Amino acid sequence: xxxxxxxxxxxxxxxxxxxxxxxxxxxxxxxxxxxxxxxxxxxxxxxxxxxxxxxxxxxxxxxxxxxxxxxxxxxxxxxxxxxxxxxxxxxxxxxxxxxxxxxxxxxxxxxxxxxxxxxxxxxxxxxxxxxxxxxxxxxxxxxxxxxxxxxxxxxxxxxxxxxxxxxxxxxxxxxxxxxxxxxxxxxxxxxxxxxxxxxxxxxxxxxxxxxxxxxxxxxxxxxxxxxxxxxxxxxxxxxxxxxxxxxxxxxxxxxxxxxxxxxxxxxxxxxxxxxxxxxxxxxxxxxxxxxxxxxxxxxxxxxxxxxxxxxxxxxxxxxx
Amino acid sequence: xxxxxxxxxxxxxxxxxxxxxxxxxxxxxxxxxxxxxxxxxxxxxxxxxxxxxxxxxxxxxxxxxxxxxxxxxxxxxxxxxxxxxxxxxxxxxxxxxxxxxxxxxxxxxxxxxxxxxxxxxxxxxxxxxxxxxxxxxxxxxxxxxxxxxxxxxxxxxxxxxxxxxxxxxxxxxxxxxxxxxxxxxxxxxxxxxxxxxxxxxxxxxxxxxxxxxxxxxxxxxxxxxxxxxxxxxxxxxxxxxxxxxxxxxxxxxxxxxxxxxxxxxxxxxxxxxxxxxxxxxxxxxxxxxxxxxxxxxxxxxxxxxxxxxxxxxxxxxxxxxxxxxxxxxxxxxxxxxxxxxxxxxxxxxxxxxxxxxxxxxxxxxxxxxxxxxxxxxxxxxxxxxxxxxxxxxxxxxxxxxxxxxxxxxxxxxxxxxxxxxxxxxxxxxxxxxxxxxxxxxxxxxxxxxxxxxxxxx
Numbered sequence: 001x002x003x004x005x006x007x008x009x010x011x012x013x014x015x016x017x018x019x020x021x022x023x024x025x026x027x028x029x030x031x032x033x034x035x036x037x038x039x040x041x042x043x044x045x046x047x048x049x050x051x052x053x054x055x056x057x058x059x060x061x062x063x064x065x066x067x068x069x070x071x072x073x074x075x076x077x078x079x080x081x082x083x084x085x086x087x088x089x090x091x092x093x094x095x096x097x098x099x100x101x102x103x104x105x106x107x108x109x110x111x112x113x114x115x116x117x118x119x120x121x122x123x124x125x126x127x128x129x130x131x132x133x134x135x136x137x138x139x140x141x142x143x144x145x146x147x148x149x150x151x152x153x154x155x156x157x158x159x160x161x162x163x164x165x166x167x168x169x170x171x172x173x174x175x176x177x178x179x180x181x182x183x184x185x186x187x188x189x190x191x192x193x194x195x196x197x198x199x200x201x202x203x204x205x206x207x208x209x210x211x212x213x214x215x216x217x218x219x220x221x222x223x224x225x226x227x228x229x230x231x232x233x234x235x236x237x238x239x240x241x242x243x244x245x246x247x248x249x250x251x252x253x254x255x256x257x258x259x260x261x262x263x264x265x266x267x268x269x270x271x272x273x274x275x276x277x278x279x280x281x282x283x284x285x286x287x288x289x290x291x292x293x294x295x296x297x298x299x300x301x302x303x304x305x306x307x308x309x310x311x312x313x314x315x316x317x318x319x320x
Numbered sequence: 321x322x323x324x325x326x327x328x329x330x331x332x333x334x335x336x337x338x339x340x341x342x343x344x345x346x347x348x349x350x351x352x353x354x355x356x357x358x359x360x361x362x363x364x365x366x367x368x369x370x371x372x373x374x375x376x377x378x379x380x381x382x383x384x385x386x387x388x389x390x391x392x393x394x395x396x397x398x399x400x401x402x403x404x405x406x407x408x409x410x411x412x413x414x415x416x417x418x419x420x421x422x423x424x425x426x427x428x429x430x431x432x433x434x435x436x437x438x439x440x441x442x443x444x445x446x447x448x449x450x451x452x453x454x455x456x457x458x459x460x461x462x463x464x465x466x467x468x469x470x471x472x473x474x475x476x477x478x479x480x481x482x483x484x485x486x487x488x489x490x491x492x493x494x495x496x497x498x499x500x501x502x503x504x505x506x507x508x509x510x511x512x513x514x515x516x517x518x519x520x521x522x523x524x525x526x527x528x529x530x531x532x533x534x535x536x537x538x539x540x541x542x543x544x545x546x547x548x549x550x551x552x553x554x555x556x557x558x559x560x561x562x563x564x565x566x567x568x569x570x571x572x573x574x575x576x577x578x579x580x581x582x583x584x585x586x587x588x589x590x591x592x593x594x595x596x597x598x599x600x601x602x603x604x605x606x607x608x609x610x611x612x613x614x615x616x617x618x619x620x621x622x623x624x625x626x627x628x629x630x631x632x633x634x635x636x637x638x639x640x641x642x643x644x645x646x647x648x649x650x651x652x653x654x655x656x657x658x659x660x661x662x663x664x665x666x667x668x669x670x671x672x673x674x675x676x677x678x679x680x681x682x683x684x685x686x687x688x689x690x691x692x693x694x695x696x697x698x699x700x701x702x703x704x705x706x707x708x709x710x711x712x713x714x715x716x717x718x719x720x721x722x723x724x725x726x727x728x729x730x731x732x733x734x735x736x737x738x739x740x741x742x743x744x745x746x747x748x749x750x751x752x753x754x755x756x757x758x759x760x761x762x763x764x765x766x767x768x769x770x771x772x773x774x775x776x777x
Binding site for chain 1: 414435741774
């Protein structure tokens with residue numbers, strides 16, 4: 001370096017004491033720049049709408065009176081949340097949603113695990129059976145809703161016709177009206193939709209396990225139950241967690257099924273957070289109140305996801 | 321808020337007068353001149369007109385005539401949305417509110433129009449006085465809010481009593497009924513009689529369901545409303561305070577609840593809408609119920625409804641506790657032009673065509689919708705004078721009577737739909753027996769007051 005250049009650039013930094021600006025200049029920014037498009041999309045599609053929804057939840061926004069979004073008054077900003085807290089239907093919908101998620105996710109995992117174990121032991125026709133099992137995945141949730149709505153229709157439905165013909169019932173049953181058959185019908189439709197995904201993931205998990213473990217267990221005289229209890233279940237635990245995380249995040253797709261089959265009714269008997277929010281927003285035009293409800297749905301989703309991700313982090317630790 | 325009863329009379333009397341005049345003048349030689357089309361006098365080549373329309377039932381048949389409009393004007397008409405009344409209401413609301421209007425012509429309705437006033441183009445300047453004079457003055461008047469004409473009516477409808485003539489004419493059933501109930505089995509004229517007849521027919525195994533009603537959305541709220549006013553009550557007073565927890569409200573809700581609890585209506589009643597109740601009637605599963613005139617043509621078609629075609633009659637709606645007030649929930653479907661439309665002139669031409677004398681006559685004469693044009697009323701009465709089925713002609717006399725005496729629209733305020741969406745789940749709770757009638761009505765009134773307060777009423 002020339003004397004003039006050295007003078008202009010200032011004294012060389014002491015080792016380990018570079019300036020912030022220098023550190024910024026030295027950093028390789030290319031990887032960060034590559035994420036900018038994704039960040040823009042996430043901000044535009046997720047962050048901004050959620051932030052706007054949060055703002056709207058503090059206003060008396062009415063869908064057909066756009067000027068109501070500007071009626072933000074600090075003293076009244078929690079009015080929508082206060083109304084929700086007083087609303088029996090909201091608490092019923094919240095309870096229904098938690099019940100729906102817990103039963104659907106756990107039942108899907110149980111059935112999917114059973115099917116995966118059966119498929120893993122099959123020595124012939126495994127391909128065609130897998131294809132048959134995947135059929136529900138080919139249907140959009142809306143179509144599944146229509147299908148099961150017809151199945152459970154009180155007058156012309158397949159279920160009632162079969163039961164009446166076989167003599168198990170003497171009068172049509174209003175499956176989608178009565179309690180608890182309404183919720184059960186929705187859960188059955190949702191389980192039918194999600195079991196194939198669970199089966200495929202758990203089958204992959206089972207097939208990835210080393211046969212040597214089972215051979216060694218057989219040599220030691222372990223029973224089928226003992227092999228399941230001490231080899232299969234512990235080894236497949238990561239796959240169970242993955243599947244439960246996926247289902248919990250994806251369960252919101254069941255909105256389509258509920259919307260078509262019962263629309264949250266009758267009399268809010270099958271109301272979920274999402275259907276009630278939709279009803280308030282679109283039919284009742286009460287967007288502010290619906291946004292407040294959506295925020296509670298977000299909190300619910302975050303809580304479930306947090307619990308399950310902690311499970312995953314724990315697994316990663318266990319597995320080193 | 322306009323008083324719904326006085327508003328209904330303003331709508332009904334001129335319509336009835338039009339029907340009466342045309343009934344008297346049915347002998348004029350109408351056959352010599354063909355009904356006229358309108359809206360075909362402008363070259364619209366290269367223009368695409370988009371329409372959000374009501375679908376389902378008999379509503380869609382009219383749209384077949386659009387091909388003629390396209391041929392004559394050179395325009396291209398695209399139906400961007402087709403759904404039942406509740407689906408299209410949601411579609412329009414979300415698009416209007418979000419500013420994503422992608423249609424020029426939109427469905428409208430006298431019960432729904434108050435909420436769309438900010439989003440539809442005032443039409444009074446697009447029509448001449450002569451053109452507007454062809455329509456029911458009362459509907460045009462009612463649809464003019466603050467000097468702006470919101471819509472052009474397509475057809476009107478009012479609920480009438482449909483009953484199975486084979487059941488009511490069966491001598492064995494007549495004898496058995498009179499023995500059990502102490503009065504002759506005749507077409508019911510009161511709500512109590514409808515209940516007793518339903519109980520009898522189902523008890524005798526003569527029919528699956530005695531009666532039925534649509535059990536969700538505005539459909540059940542509106543049906544409750546007509547029971548309410550037949551029983552001498554109303555939803556709101558002049559100050560828009562909810563008052564339906566009255567004695568009339570209790571009687572109306574109890575009637576619906578007792579029918580459901582005793583298995584006299586379909587078990588999935590809370591899930592039924594218009595198509596569902598029409599299907600049950602068409603299948604021959606119902607003895608008597610309240611239904612719109614617009615289903616008449618479908619029910620009389622032996623290919624569509626072989627069980628009931630030629631096998632039913634129509635009568636005036638029953639009275640309730642108020643022995644002088646009959647049921648008669650009514651309204652008019654219509655077309656509007658979206659304020660955000662970029663093809664307003666072309667859209668108006670399409671509306672003129674779809675509400676022209678020829679297209680309206682075809683729809684009314686084929687399906688039974690009540691005409692909203694005096695020229696169409698005249699033609700329909702003449703066309704049905706001698707078809708071989710007496711009911712084809714009798715129903716127009718009945719329509720005249722109902723329109724003049726019983727025509728009643730729901731309360732016309734902007735948040736009628738928001739109110740019904742808030743109220744109907746509670747009404748379902750009452751019908752299903754989840755809550756007592758009194759508690760359910762009290763909750764309904766409290767929720768309605770809370771809602772209207774939050775909306776600034």
